[in-house]
Amino acid sequence: MRRLLIGILLVPGLTAQAADDESLIERGRYLARTADCAACHTAEGGAPFAGGVPIASPFGTIYGTNITPDPNYGIGEYSADDFYHALTEGETPSGRQLYPAMPYTSYHLMRREDADAIYAFLMSREPIARAAPETDLSFPYNQRWGVAFWNLIYADALEPDASSSQSSAWQRGQYLVEAMGHCGECHTPRSWTGAMDLDRHLEGGSLAGYRAPSLEAEALAERGWNRDDLAHFLKHGMSPQGSVFNEMFPVMHHSTQYLTDEDLSAMATYLLGDTPPEARRIEPRPLETLSDSARRGRQSYLDTCAGCHGGDGQGKPQVAVAMNGNTTLRLEDPTNLLRVMLDGIEARDFPGFARMQEMPGFAAHLSDTELADLGNYLRETWGGQPGDIAPEDVADLREDSAHAAP
Amino acid sequence: MKYPRLSRRAFLKGSATGIGITVAPLGSRAFAALFEPRVTAARDQWASPSGAHFRIDAISKVSGAKVFARDIRARDMPGWPQQQSHAMLLKATRADRTYQGFDLSLLDDGLQPDRIVTSADLEQDGVGFPESHGPDPLLPEGKTPLFLGHPVAILIWHDFARYRAAKNALQFRDDLIRYGAKTGEVERPPYGSFRYVRVGGETPYDPDVFSSLKDSDLFPTIKNRRPVWPDDPSLNGDIGEQGVYHARRMQDTLDDPPDNWEVFQARYTTPYIEPAALEPDNGNGWLDPDTGTLNFVVATQCPFESAHETARMLEGSRFDVRHLNVHPGYTVGYGSKDHNIFVYYAVIAALYGDGHPVRLANDRFEQFQSGIKRHPFDMDYRLAVDRDSLKFQIFRAHMDVNGGGRANYSASVAAVGATAAQSVYYLPRSDLATTAYPSRAVEAGSMRGYGTLQTMAATEMMVDELAERLDVDPIELRRANVLEAGMKNTQGAIPGGAIRVGEMLDKAERHPLWKERTERRDKRQAEDPDHLYGTGFAVSHKDFGTGAEAPMASVEIDAEGRIRLRQIAIDMGTGTATSQAMNVVDFLGRPADDIKTGETDWPELTLETSGNPYTMQQAEQDRLSRNPRWTPRLASPSSASNSAYYSSHATREAARLVFRHGLWPAALSIWGQGIYGGQANPYVMRLEDARWVEGHLTASGMTPIPLAKLAAKAHEMGLVTAASVHAFNRWSWASAEFPLNDEAPRLPLDAVAVKYGDDDYHLLDRRDVRYPDVQLNNAHVTYYSPVATLVDLRVNKGSGEVEILEHYSWVECGKPIVPELVKGQLEGGIAMGIGHALLEEMPLYEDGPGNGTWNVNRYQLPLARHCAVWKQGSEILPPLSDTDPAKGMGEVVMIPIVGAIVNALAHATGQRFRDLPVTPERIKEALHG
Amino acid sequence: MAELSTRPLRLTINGQAVGPVEIPDDLMMIDFLHEYQGLTGSRLGCGQGICRACVVILDHDDGTSEEMRICITGAHFFHGKRIRTIEGHAEHGDDGDVVALNPIQRKFVDHFAFQCSYCAPGFVNAATVLVERLEREPVARADLEATIDQALGHHICRCTGYVRYYQAAKAAIEELGLVKEG
Incomplete structure (x- = not known):
């Protein structure tokens, strides 16, 4: 009888607790998204948060770890304190320093209650009993003391500007x-x-x-x-x-x-900013005002780009972005433009009913000169940038591209 | 009550107009494939009496020949001017404001169209438009577009370069059309609304208490654009009220069921699907001003309808069209080129070409924007089962169907969907109500599955979930409820022939994919933490034909023994030309040498028609059939999986006549040569002993005679050397007696013309024609082919993506004509089913295809990687005997895969998905909240 | 109107020198073949480089070949280059009739690989490029199916479910001896 009574008495409390948990988990789900945990901890084709995402760094490949609640391979044994400490200090309960690919220098600023919500959310996920691949960095970056040292120097350096004059x-x-x-x-x-x-x-x-x-x-x-x-x-x-x-x-x-x-x-x-600077508008430059290189590039544009980006750079809705107004063309540094022209962009699903098809790379089809001319045509016509790409610039990037990890 | 129009193909309202219609054979080599699909050098190798080695059209198709209407330009056409003009449709992309004209000022002067056609032109020039495609083919100013993408004008340029430059400039612009006052969507009554109520007798074999076939389909009154049924129906009311009374009682029982019943209820929805026939809609026409001939190359599944409707359009117009040459190409449509308004836009473009040939050809964006879609269904299902016997008791299915902006076959699709919802099960009581509504979406019409894909897949999901709830094996529950031969369908009709679903259930149950499904799943999940694994099963059977099939064929054999076949059916890639050519082997010992498909010119049969075969009263049919030239329907389009059985019926009956009244008497004559009746005399000659052996005819031990010799003899003796036939089927064949020589055989045909020897055709005067009772319309279906499918798949826990690992299917289609074609249909149907279940999806309205920005980058068509190309299997159940008819299976093949996938997803995830397609987003939502 | 400015195009199609033809600067190759050359076997499917019904074979001087999507590639891209289209594979007799097919075409025919055939030219070209690649470097038995998946995997067919195309390609590659056993 006594047990039954306790049971009855506990039920409302438990229900309220469950609802609290549920709302905490929901908040945690959202915050985990704002913190983009999945980008490094959910591998393409892998279970959520089970780790294994390869993160290229100049020093080697770092793998995202398993942050599911699995006790052996994940964070199942972490307390909320442990989790907060790892997020904000880059140190595991066992005292191991995390690689700085884990952005704890930024997370250092995360509020405790937000970390707790993320913790509640992650602990509610399915545990996945699998080890993430071992990270293998070259010397000295395979030395964890090195990481701790680096941490010591920089970890606390960034503070949010809490100026109250801002909205x-x-x-x-x-x-x-x-x-x-x-x-x-x-x-x-x-x-x-x-x-x-x-x-x-x-x-x-x-x-x-x-x-x-x-x-x-x-x-x-x-x-x-x-x-x-x-x-x-x-x-x-x-x-x-x-x-x-x-x-x-x-x-x-x-x-x-x-x-x-x-x-x-x-x-x-x-x-x-609360008072944003005015966005710059750029009128397309007429062909006859362009440099010789850019004018040569126009035919390559018509041959290889216009089918999707439109003869006048107007783009095609849902197919290919417009060149007219395109932000990448306006970067002073042409690296991104050239890299995209060389390597292409893989097909991707976008939110809702949008899906961008693959953009082919043209490394095999256009010479360094043709790519330089094409890049100059794009930059001068729509980018407000000078046509200063030289064939050698393309050659250098082509070299990098060939050596880049797939 | 006025009968709503239920005609699936009600295009012929009367005989053709005064405009002569022909399909002119063209001499150009480029047209060998298009108009006489012979396969040039390989023509003699494609088949032997033992079977087809490859498709009759294969060589042309694999070598890039011009086989599609799409491939034709003016200069390919003999006698046409060389210069090709090009046209495009200008469309309104809003349907909530009035249309107030358009503005092409963004085009430079040099790019302005050479001719613009608007509704004012059509009105002024007296150009009608097929009534069934109305109203407002080109929207007049001041009216609100009926749907997104409503055409407002046809723009024509007389050269390609300017057309292309202008079209590039105009495409995707949303500032070309001027809109006026906000009106909201144009509101209209439903396209059709029906109800099918059945209360069976004591046993499935006893007479029904109430059913469509015994009594009537039910029709509502329409109030405020919604169907309304009697509030307080009585058994003493009219037949409609009695039916609603029974439905009401069923509902009461479901609301308050006996204790030992489980009542399942769920709502299912299906996607808005683009058929994506790779050949987009197109037509190319030239009005020859000198001769008044409109020459028209067109992609259509219904050349006969297209030709006759075109002629009717031009009747009374200022264009003095005296003759119409229609040239249908080989095509593809999956239904979407049947009863397609696009044909008539292309006709208009040609009329206004000012003497130039004009081509109107959609690109893919335009095809998404205006092509016919598959209807989305929204279904509310309730099914009661007795927990002890596992027998289904009452099935109640009420469904809404979105037909989009123009009345196409929506009413019929709704009806066919409802009458198929029972799938393979016997249901003692059922109440099926269905309404097709208009909307501002791009129009939906005929597409592979035709409503049955939507409803039967849902039934298979429901039965699977119900089995789980009852804690019984899903196959066992199915077996307990299979509709057996002699039982009645939900309309009260008895399906034709043996029903072999039980065999499929047995085979599936023994298949390792099924037997080991749970151990396999658990083992794999233990090894692979990234995925969930599952296996699912579903079975369906689908009708083939439309309830008003009118096949036509002729088989001719010349004095050298060459066999020529003409067919009204057109080949949409399914292999009709090949299989029809093979059909004559049973009678003539070898396949046809020449076949002409899409033939619309049948002067020898001199038939006429009137009335609507679906809705006419018995008295009207009795009266009309006294006219020996009358038929309820002149021609059927190539659709509804109708070639294997119905087209074959005409081919085979024609070939049978040539054999029975031509070759066989010729053989008897040869074998009887000499004194005392020659070599035949000592033996007994019986027709049923006749056998073809390696192209030679023998019987009862007679010397085999080669076909050529028989043919020569038949010609010499003036026997039947050609037969041209027309048949009519309303879930049963019309028949008549035909005087042939001294006999008057009763044949399952309603028109026959024959050639004797080298003569021209003689039309035989039919006697005592018997058309199937009009009441049989209420059977709605009696022909079924079943398919069952097992699917094994896995779901990625992170991305929610589904990977089909393996699948296996069984199909029963009687005696297949060309097994490779059957398998090809099956494999392709499964891919299309995979798209429907998992991949293909579009919003209906403003963000949907009507806005002109849809293409296959966004609309995910199944790729090879979605289909388990290397890991699939199938078997065709062997026919009961070689007298089994070939049965249509082009649509049913895509249905079980849908239910099987969703059921496998339940096995894998523990979640029931009821809204298709089951996209990664939906799966992620179900898995992770 | 800049769009209508033209320039001459000269190239080799199926071994035949073509041009110079004066055509718009921005003409797509598919339009050149269809509207200027009467070669309509390379089909317009999506017009956006996705379905690959339009692909032709571009032959390089080093003996390699590759697929090109001509619905999104300008005609002038091919200036001075050599291409093969679907019309160029079969041998034709004096009367124009097809007298011999290439090995891929032959297998596609024998396997009932296509139905409507709108996509068939793209599949023939893709599989032909694959065969030519394997002639230079045969494929290991274990990689055969994956190699076919990769070579044909982007091509869209709406009729067939791909099964017969893939089986036919496999049979052709095996019979041509392009598989390394073991």
Whole structure:
């Protein structure tokens, strides 16, 4: 009888607890998306959060770990404290230092309650009993003390600017961009040690042969971005300025597409500022005003690009982005443009009913000169950039491309 | 109550107009394949009496010959001007505001169209439009578009370069059309609404208490564009009210069922599907001003309908068209080129070509924007089962069907879907209600599956889930409820012939994929933490034919023994030309040497028609059939899986006549040569002993005679050397007596013309014609072919993507004509079913195909990697005997795979998916919340 | 109108020198073949380089060959180059009749590989390129099916479910001795 009574008494409490858990888990699901855990911890074709994603770094390949609640291979034995400590300090319960591919320098700023929610969410997932592949870095980066040392130098260096003169959206955006979204990890240049060069915060980084462009407000506006388009771009992966590709695709795929419109707008507000600079408009330049190289490039454009991007660079809806207004053409550094022309872009599913087909690479079909001419045609016509690509620039990239990991 | 139009192919309202119609044979070599699909050098090798070695059209098709209408340009056409003009349709992409004209000012002067055709032109010039495709083929200003993509004008350029440049500039622009006041969507009543109620007798073999066949289909009144049924129906009311009374009682029982019943309820939805026939819609026409001849090359599954409707369009127009030459190509459509309005846009483009040949040919974006789609269904199913006996008790299925912006076959698709919902099961009581609604979506029409894919796949998901709920093996539950031969379908009709679903269930149950499914799943899941594994089964049987089939064929044999076959059926890739040519082997000892498909010119049969075969009263049929030239229907399109059985019926009956009244008497004459009746005299000669052996005829030990010698003899003796036949089927064949020599055999035909010797055709005067009772329309289906499929698959836990690992199917289609073609249909149908179940999806409205931005980058068609190309198997059940008819199976093959996939997903994930397609997004949602 | 500016094109199609033909700068190759050359066997399926019904074979000077999607490739890309289209594979007799097929065509025919055949030219060209590649470097038995998957895997066929195309390609490769055993 006594047991029965206890049972009855406990039921409402348990139910309320379960509902609390449920809402905590839901909050954690959302926060895990804002922190983009899946990008590194869910391998393509693998179970969620079971690890195994290869992350190319200049020092070797780092593999995302298993963060399912499996006690042996995952974080099943972590307490919430352990989890918070690992996220924000880069140290496991056993005292092992994490590689800095785990963005704990950014997560360092994460609020405890947010880490706890993510923890609750991850612990509610299916445990996957499988070890992630061993990371194998070359000396000295295979030395964990080295990582600890690096950590010692830089770990606390970035603090959010809590200036109260900024709007609440701006501050929310700051938290999302700097802490959760850890945008700076790619969009900030890194020093020779591999640590972010915090003096040049968000000025643009480099990743697997591509440039992660500057996210500074002036630079974004210069490349044609306004707040709405930027938020739309993060949500849908496409905007009049282009579509996400390369390493930005998984960010959209796993993370930003799931964020609320308010949060995305907040991120755009933070990046462009409460008073954003005006987005620069560029009128296409007429053919007859272009350099000789660019004028030669036009026929290559018609031969190999116009079928999808349109004869006048207008693009085709849902097929290929417009060149007119395209943000990649406006980068002073032509690396990304040339890399895409050489390597192409693989087919990708976008949110909703969008799917971008593969863009073929033209490394095999166009010579260095043809690619330089084509690049100059694109930059001069639609990019507001000079036609200063030389065939040798293409040759250098072609070399890199050939050596890049597949 | 007015009968809604239920005609699946009700195109002929009367005899043809005063405009002569022919399919002119063309001499150009380029047309060898298009118009006389002989395979040039390989013509003698494609088949032998023992079977087809390859498709009759294979050599042309594999070597890039011009076989499609799409391939034809003006300069390919003998007698046409060389210069080809090109046209495009300008379309409105909103359906909530009035259309107020268009603006092409963004085109430079040099790129402005040479001719623009609008509704004003059609009106002024008296160009009608097929009534069944109306209203407003080109939308007049001031009206609200009926649907997204409603055409407003045809633009014509007289050279390719300017056409292409202009089209590039215009495509995807949303600022070409001016819109006016906001009106909201145009509201219209349903395209059709029907109900089929059956209360069986004591046993499945006793007479029904109530059913469509015994009593009537039920029709609602329409109020506020919705079907309304009597509130308080009584058994003393009219027949309709009685039916609703029975339905109401069923509903009451389902609401308050006996204790030992399980009542299952679920809602199922199906996707909006683009047929994606790779040849987009196209036509190319030239109105020859000198002769008043409209020459028209067109891609269509129904050349006969296209030709006759075109003639009717032009009747009374200012265009003095005196003759129409229609040239259908080999094509492909999966139904989407049947009863397709596009044909008539192409006709209009040709009329306004100012003497130039004009080609109107969709690109893929345009095809998505205007091509006929598969209907999405929204189904509410309830099924009651007795837990002790496992016998189904009551099935109630109410469904809404979205027909899109133009009335095509939506009413009929809704009806066919409802009457198929029972799948392979016997249901003692059933209440099936179905309504096809208009919407602003791009029009839906005939497409492979024709409603049955939607409803039967859902039934198979329901039965599987119900088995789980009852904790019985899904195959056992199916076996307990299989409709056996002699039992009635949900309309109260008895299906034709033996029913072999039970054999398939036995085979599936013994198959390792099924037997070991759970151990295999558990083992693999232990080894592979990234995936969930599962196996599923489903079985369906589908009707073939339309309930008003009108095949035509002629078989002629010349004095050298060459066999020439003409068929009204057209080859859409299914192999009709090949299989029809093979059909004559049983009677003539070898396949046809020449075959002409898509033949629309049958002067020798001089038939006429009137009335609607689906809705006419018995008295009207009795009266009309007194006219010996009348038939309920002149011709059928190539659709509804109708070639294997119905087209074959005509080919075989024609060949049988040539044999019976030509070659056989010729053989008797040869064997009887000499005194005392020659070599035949000591033996008894019987027709049933006749056998072809290696192209020679023998019987009862007579010297084998080569075909050529028999043919020569038949010609010499003035025997029957050719037969041209027409037949009519309303779930049973019409028959009549035909005077032939001194006999008057009763044949399952309603028109026969024969040639005696080298003469021209003589039309035989039929006597005592018997058309199937009009009440048989209410059977809705009596011909079925079953297919069963097992699927093994895995689901990625992270991405939600499904990978089909292996599948195996059984098909029963009587005696296959060419087994390779049957297998090809099966393999292709399974791929299409995979698309329907897992991959293919579009929004219906503003973001959907009507906006002109859809293509196959977004619309995922099945690729090889989706189909388990290397890991699939199938078997065709051997026929009961070699007298089994060949049965249609082009559609049923795609149905079980759908249910089997969804059932396998349940086995893998523990989740029941009821909305198709089961996309990765839906799976992720189910797995992870 | 810049679109209508033209330039001459000269190339080799199925071993025949073609041109110079004065055609628009931005003409797609598929339109050149269809509207200017009367070669309609390379079919327009999607027009966006996805379905590959349009592919032709581009022959390189080093003896290698590759598929090209001509619905998204300009005609002038092929200036001075050599291509083969579906019309070029079979041998024709004096009267124009087909007297011999290439090994892939032959197998596709014998296996009832296609139905409507709209996609067949693309499959023939892709499989022919594969055979030519394997003639230079045969494939190990264990990799045969995956190699076919890779070579034909992007091609869309709506009728057949691909089974017979794949089986036919496999049979052709085996019979031509392009499989390394063991």
